[in-house]
Amino acid sequence: xxxxxxxxxxxxxxxxxxxxxxxxxxxxxxxxxxxxxxxxxxxxxxxxxxxxxxxxxxxxxxxxxxxxxxxxxxxxxxxxxxxxxxxxxxxxxxxxxxxxxxxxxxxxxxxxxxxxxxxxxxxxxxxxxxxxxxxxxxxxxxxxxxxxxxxxxxxxxxxxxxxxxxxxxxxxxxxxxxxxxxxxxxxxxxxxxxxxxxxxxxxxxxxxxxxxxxxxxxxxxxxxxxxxxxxxxxxxxxxxxxxxxxxxxxxxxxxxxxxxxxxxxxxxxxxxxxxxxxxxxxxxxxxxxxxxxxxxxxxxxxxxxxxxxxxxxxxxxxxxxxxxxxxxxxxxxxxxxxxxxxxxxxxxxxxxxxxxxxxxxxxxxxxxx
Amino acid sequence: xxxxxxxxxxxxxxxxxxxxxxxxxxxxxxxxxxxxxxxxxxxxxxxxxxxxxxxxxxxxxxxxxxxxxxxxxxxxxxxxxxxxxxxxxxxxxxxxxxxxxxxxxxxxxxxxxxxxxxxxxxxxxxxxxxxxxxxxxxxxxxxxxxxxxxxxxxxxxxxxxxxxxxxxxxxxxxxxxxxxxxxxxxxxxxxxxxxxxxxxxxxxxxxxxxxxxxxxxxxxxxxxxxxxxxxxxxxxxxxxxxxxxxxxxxxxxxxxxxxxxxxxxxxxxxxxxxxxxxxxxxxxxxxxxxxxxxxxxxxxxxxxxxxxxxxxxxxxxxxxxxxxxxxxxxxxxxxxxxxxxxxxxxxxxxxxxxxxxxxxxxxxxxxxxxxxxxxxxxxxxxxxxxxxxxxxxxxxxxxxx
Numbered sequence: 001x002x003x004x005x006x007x008x009x010x011x012x013x014x015x016x017x018x019x020x021x022x023x024x025x026x027x028x029x030x031x032x033x034x035x036x037x038x039x040x041x042x043x044x045x046x047x048x049x050x051x052x053x054x055x056x057x058x059x060x061x062x063x064x065x066x067x068x069x070x071x072x073x074x075x076x077x078x079x080x081x082x083x084x085x086x087x088x089x090x091x092x093x094x095x096x097x098x099x100x101x102x103x104x105x106x107x108x109x110x111x112x113x114x115x116x117x118x119x120x121x122x123x124x125x126x127x128x129x130x131x132x133x134x135x136x137x138x139x140x141x142x143x144x145x146x147x148x149x150x151x152x153x154x155x156x157x158x159x160x161x162x163x164x165x166x167x168x169x170x171x172x173x174x175x176x177x178x179x180x181x182x183x184x185x186x187x188x189x190x191x192x193x194x195x196x197x198x199x200x201x202x203x204x205x206x207x208x209x210x211x212x213x214x215x216x217x218x219x220x221x222x223x224x225x226x227x228x229x230x231x232x233x234x235x236x237x238x239x240x241x242x243x244x245x246x247x248x249x250x251x252x253x254x255x256x257x258x259x260x261x262x263x264x265x266x267x268x269x270x271x272x273x274x275x276x277x278x279x280x281x282x283x284x285x286x287x288x289x290x291x292x293x294x295x296x297x298x299x300x301x302x303x304x305x306x307x308x309x310x311x312x313x314x315x316x317x318x319x320x321x322x323x324x325x326x327x328x329x330x331x332x333x334x335x336x337x338x339x340x341x342x343x344x345x346x347x348x349x350x351x352x353x354x355x356x357x358x359x360x361x362x363x364x365x366x367x368x369x
Numbered sequence: 370x371x372x373x374x375x376x377x378x379x380x381x382x383x384x385x386x387x388x389x390x391x392x393x394x395x396x397x398x399x400x401x402x403x404x405x406x407x408x409x410x411x412x413x414x415x416x417x418x419x420x421x422x423x424x425x426x427x428x429x430x431x432x433x434x435x436x437x438x439x440x441x442x443x444x445x446x447x448x449x450x451x452x453x454x455x456x457x458x459x460x461x462x463x464x465x466x467x468x469x470x471x472x473x474x475x476x477x478x479x480x481x482x483x484x485x486x487x488x489x490x491x492x493x494x495x496x497x498x499x500x501x502x503x504x505x506x507x508x509x510x511x512x513x514x515x516x517x518x519x520x521x522x523x524x525x526x527x528x529x530x531x532x533x534x535x536x537x538x539x540x541x542x543x544x545x546x547x548x549x550x551x552x553x554x555x556x557x558x559x560x561x562x563x564x565x566x567x568x569x570x571x572x573x574x575x576x577x578x579x580x581x582x583x584x585x586x587x588x589x590x591x592x593x594x595x596x597x598x599x600x601x602x603x604x605x606x607x608x609x610x611x612x613x614x615x616x617x618x619x620x621x622x623x624x625x626x627x628x629x630x631x632x633x634x635x636x637x638x639x640x641x642x643x644x645x646x647x648x649x650x651x652x653x654x655x656x657x658x659x660x661x662x663x664x665x666x667x668x669x670x671x672x673x674x675x676x677x678x679x680x681x682x683x684x685x686x687x688x689x690x691x692x693x694x695x696x697x698x699x700x701x702x703x704x705x706x707x708x709x710x711x712x713x714x715x716x717x718x719x720x721x722x723x724x725x726x727x728x729x730x731x732x733x734x735x736x737x738x739x740x741x742x743x744x745x746x747x748x749x750x751x752x753x754x755x756x757x758x759x760x761x762x763x764x765x766x767x768x769x770x
Binding site: 173 | 681724725726727728729
């Protein structure tokens with residue numbers, strides 16, 4: 001195959017796909033990327049067998065073909081080439097030659113047929129939404145995903161498609177984040193769940209824009225695709241049953257205690273108090289009563305921090321312990337000036353919401369102190 | 370003398386009972402007195418020496434030596450099987466006697482304890498007087514001798530107690546620490562086993578004084594960051610001076626020596642399951658939950674290895690301890706080799722004070738498992754340990770009922 005492109009036109013797509021190139025090369029060809037040139041389109045694909053990224057760019061000239069080349073080396077060559085350089089790529093046999101200005105590189109290649117391409121994609125559901133809407137769903141929830149938990153199905157983000165819209169849920173078993181984006185989906189009564197692995201979520205987040213351009217999400221039984229005009233993201237799904245998240249979100253009607261508090265004040269107070277919390281458990285004690293909210297932290301050296309906040313509290317006085325990090329992360333994600341936190345008792349979860357809204361909700365289990 | 374109430378001198382006392390098991394036997398059975406006594410495995414069987422009397426040490430017998438080797442060195446010694454219940458009762462008495470001197474007693478094993486004796490000058494006297502007091506209390510209380518070391522921290526106290534044994538008393542004052550350490554062989558320091566010793570000797574380091582002269586960076590290059598730092602600190606006499614009375618036991622472990630070497634999975638698996646159940650039982654009795662599971666395995670030719678795994682959640686569950694230990698065995702690289710001894714341990718105690726609660730049903734599962742063990746442990750108390758155990762489904766290796 002043969003093609004030539006301005007350096008920037010090649011570097012852009014390469015940088016999109018580079019995130020999934022396998023660093024630990026268990027299978028040698030996974031350190032390579034697949035280049036395919038067909039009908040004046042250059043298609044670049046990288047995969048780690050779980051997440052696949054594909055980016056395209058148009059070609060003016062060249063000869064069709066397909067080959068795989070070492071990803072890092074090709075990216076470094078393009079990256080370090082002068083900004084206005086033109087890159088000429090050609091391959092024959094087991095070698096690829098790259099010419100750029102007065103530089104010449106010869107890389108070893110592996111045949112394209114050996115590249116693990118994604119299986120055929122039998123889509124069972126699709127929706128179109130604005131990229132910033134999908135981005136927002138991930139931002140509101142992604143932080144609560146588990147990381148390398150033995151409950152493998154928690155190491156990802158649940159996307160749930162139903163007649164009412166798209167939901168995202170993440171939990172590590174101690175706290176849970178929920179967000180939804182109401183929209184028309186033509187789903188009827190069906191509900192479709194997909195657990196996207198952590199790595200896929202992070203890669204998807206990286207390529208989503210903050211604008212209103214659309215992205216098409218497609219689900220098959222074992223994979224998810226996000227289709228963009230000149231990019232395609234594919235990720236295998238985690239095969240497992242997601243726990244019943246609806247059952248663990250407390251019903252506000254059943255909570256007899258509630259506090260309204262400024263999000264920023266609470267976040268800052270928690271951050272300060274946590275300085276003197278036990279480094280491992282990060283435990284802080286919240287004391288709620290008619291005077292508002294008090295946050296107390298103590299560490300094993302018996303040092304103490306105490307923060308007093310103005311807050312409107314309704315209910316019987318309550319003392320409850322939490323991992324400060326869980327609260328800080330949940331509150332940090334709430335898209336409102338004032339947060340509303342519902343409680344029932346010291347050994348039950350609390351529900352955190354933006355004031356007067358329910359499109360994103362956070363559940364945090366307390367610590368026994 | 371200047372009275373300094375802000376920073377009083379710290380004095381830690383290390384009390385080490387002399388040949389503890391053997392001395393108790395000699396105390397209780399006059400016919401053993403003056404004779405070499407070896408407590409441990411039975412000669413002709415397999416296992417090691419637990420403790421031996423000073424008369425036996427003359428023959429070169431040492432703790433942890435294979436019993437066959439001990440027998441070869443001294444066939445006419447008195448060989449006794451350990452009677453742990455009796456020794457534990459004496460140990461309890463000793464700790465209580467020490468408690469009479471200072472309430473800050475941290476037993477570190479059945480025959481050893483650290484005692485914080487700081488600030489007792491006005492009550493009792495100087496460190497030396499306190500040491501004499503402790504030895505006298507033990508002598509009159511249980512008619513046994515102990516070796517006592519006193520120093521500004523745990524390390525110095527321990528090294529001091531080893532200096533004159535048996536029945537010794539050594540006090541190292543803060544200003545004498547460097548001179549005290551200098552002539553000691555490096556092998557006396559904690560964490561110096563055969564491998565580290567070989568590295569140090571290659572560097573020409575035999576005494577602590579020589580070790581003091583080596584920059585930390587140089588040591589770290591050869592020994593790795595952590596162990597070099599530990600060694601360096603010891604060389605300069607730095608160590609913790611905290612006596613922890615809260616949790617006395619650092620780990621719970623059980624091991625078993627096979628009658629003959631075995632590499633059969635079924636035998637090892639069953640044994641490990643029994644050992645895990647014993648460890649779990651003790652942990653539950655002590656209300657402890659550990660986060661580190663250790664597998665110990667001794668192969669043919671006394672080659673001993675350990676493997677550790679840190680769990681997600683602290684546990685005292687037989688099943689969890691067994692499963693972790695078994696996967697450690699499978700991943701150890703020794704599977705299939707002939708095994709002489711296998712053991713399992715639990716450590717890394719969870720401070721029960723803080724407990725993050727979980728969202729999902731598995732918490733309830735764990736609670737159910739806990740109540741199951743409560744029933745099991747009660748049965749063990751009534752009918753004897755091991756009479757009732759969890760059943761396992763052979764092919765799946767899962768809990769059956």
